[in-house]
Amino acid sequence: MKALCWHGKGDIRCDTVPDPKIEDARDVIIKVTSCAICGSDLHLMDGQMPTMESGDVLGHEFMGEVVEVGAGFTKFRPGDRIVVPFNINCGECRQCKLGNYSVCQRSNRNGAMAAAQFGYTTAGLFGYSHLTGGYAGGQAEYVRVPMADVAPMLAPEGIDDEHLLFLTDILPTGWQGAEHCEIQGGESIAIWGAGPVGLFTIQSAKIMGAERIIVIETVPERIALARKSGATDIIDFMKEDVFERIKEITKGEGADAVIDCVGMEATAGHGVAGIVSTLQEKFTSTERPYVLMEAIKAVRPCGIVSIPGVYGGPLPINMGSIVQKGLTLKSGQTHVKRYLETLTKLIQEGRFDMTSMITHRSTDLADGPDLYKTFRDKKDGCVKVVFHPN
DSSP states (O other), rough: OOEEOSSTOOOOEEEEEEOOOOSSOOOOEEEEEEEEEOHHHHHHTTTTTTTTTTTEEOOOOEEEEEEOOOOOOOOOOOOOOOESSEEEEOOHHHHHHTTTGGSSSSSSHHHHHHHHSSSSSEEBTTSSOOOGGGOOSSSSSEEEEETTSSEEEEETOOOGGGTTTGGGGGGHHHHHHHHHHTTSOOEEEEEEOOOHHHHHHHHHHHHHSSEEEEEEEEOHHHHHHHHHHHHHEEEOOTTSSSHHHHHTTTTTEEEEEEEEOOOOOOOOSHHHHHHHHHHHHHHHHOOOOHHHHHHHHHHEEEEEEEESOOOOOOOOOOOOHHHHHOOEEEOOOOOHHHHHHHHHHHTTOOOOOOOOTTOOHHHHHHHHHHHHHHTTTTOOOOOOHHHOOO
């Protein structure tokens, strides 16, 4: 079968790899009908995440048709169309029972490796390094889904793939990022980044009742989509001082909560920080916490800092600001299964715009290497890439 594989920094290839096989009674094999490139995949492409190996199959946003099930498996049957969350869940450990699905204690085959890095294991993830289990991802024609009796969801009838695909990651990620802000209604929320996760965060904050939604972005196509999604104010960080503009918009109070939807590959704006950022991007793979530092500065005292953006290692941040301002930080990979029922209902009610951000589509995974570069470089107005490989 065809699959998009990692072969080193900046080297994504469409390879022919062996078809997946059932390895456990809880497995299913699906024929992938839709998959997407995520901003998190760019961290892999750019060499930001450790423990990748040449030939690893990428992709953690995918859904498809069940073609084979493990012995005695009863939740799904061949022919069923299913949505597959990016984290793998056993359903039996304490964290799964608490609903903390992104830190499942049993699904990561390399849990000891993750524990050495983070203190405790995290859940197994599809297509996202051996630190998270080394599972083959879904940017492929077929994929094995382990522990498929827990996290995957039967797709509702009458809804096409493109209205469901983002349930696998970026819609619940945006929702959780907004939920962490404890929005009661009437708040000012500042969101860094209007990529796909940021766009769903904007929509989620609006649904939850935020009054001012301030979006920090510089790419014209993303700014237009941010306005369409519900942003009330746009700050172009390449042209304006973000902190001063947020103070101006909030009449000196600061944002009630801030959301970092960018993560480890942030680009600083104008000034000296912008110069340093440019050098880092060109010559090193060091994580760049510019957005996080700016968000911590811009949030009001006793406000909330929500971090759905991905980070992989230690960072220099202003702990004094966090302590002296009495801030609350909330972060983590998304507990996708926790939100599937709620978000599916909201999709069915038409509360989310699920397709406007899809700018590039392909039925051939061979287009993948070029589309990875187009997405990374934000060329050709690219905001989101979706494949329909079968």
